[in-house]
Amino acid sequence: MEEEITFTVPIRPDMELEVTRVASSVAEAMRLGKDKIDEIKLALIEACLNAFEHSKSKEKKVHIKIKMTDDRLEIIVRDYGVGFDPSKVKEPKIEEKLKSPRKRGWGLKIMRSLMDSVVINSHKGGTKIIMTKRR
Ligand SMILES: Nc1ncnc2c1ncn2[C@@H]1O[C@H](COP(=O)(O)OP(=O)(O)O)[C@@H](O)[C@H]1O
Numbered sequence: 714m715e716e717e718i719t720f721t722v723p724i725r726p727d728m729e730l731e732v733t734r735v736a737s738s739v740a741e742a743m744r745l746g747k748d749k750i751d752e753i754k755l756a757l758i759e760a761c762l763n764a765f766e767h768s769k770s771k772e773k774k775v776h777i778k779i780k781m782t783d784d785r786l787e788i789i790v791r792d793y794g795v796g797f798d799p800s801k802v803k804e805p806k807i808e809e810k811l812k813s814p815r816k817r818g819w820g821l822k823i824m825r826s827l828m829d830s831v832v833i834n835s836h837k838g839g840t841k842i843i844m845t846k847r848r
């Protein structure tokens with residue numbers, strides 16, 4: 714079995730919450746546990762906020778695909794913005810963050826720690842984040 718839902722949201726305040734509502738309904742329908750659903754929601758919020766805050770997308774939209782299979786849930790967050798080089802993003806370190814005025818920069822790490830896999834595909838035409846949670 715493989716089914717998918719695709720939709721597009723405008724880059725607007727709180728739209729990440731609409732995205733997580735859809736994803737959590739799907740995850741509930743798949744009978745994933747509450748902990749996994751919470752992890753998916755948090756990772757998805759981070760991915761959406763990154764697209765909202767950093768993509769500079771001219772169309773001001775973010776494209777979501779939620780794929781369900783028997784053994785996993787895959788979520789793709791795609792923007793057609795400026796893109797970035799993930800290998801250039803500095804790994805956050807808690808000891809340094811505590812001393813630094815810049816407390817941001819945890820999003821990618823949070824996503825990677827909450828999901829079973831996170832693949833980032835990014836270039837000048839935009840960014841595609843593929844996140845997977847196994848059942
Ligand atoms: N969709 C995106 N488009 C462009 N740049 C991005 C995107 N997602 C992440 N980035 C880049 O990766 C960096 C790290 O993201 P993150 O770990 O979430 O930290 P933060 O959002 O707090 O800066 C961002 O500062 C940004 O430069």
Ligand SMILES: [Mg+2]
Binds near residue numbers: 759763
């Ligand atoms: Mg972020």
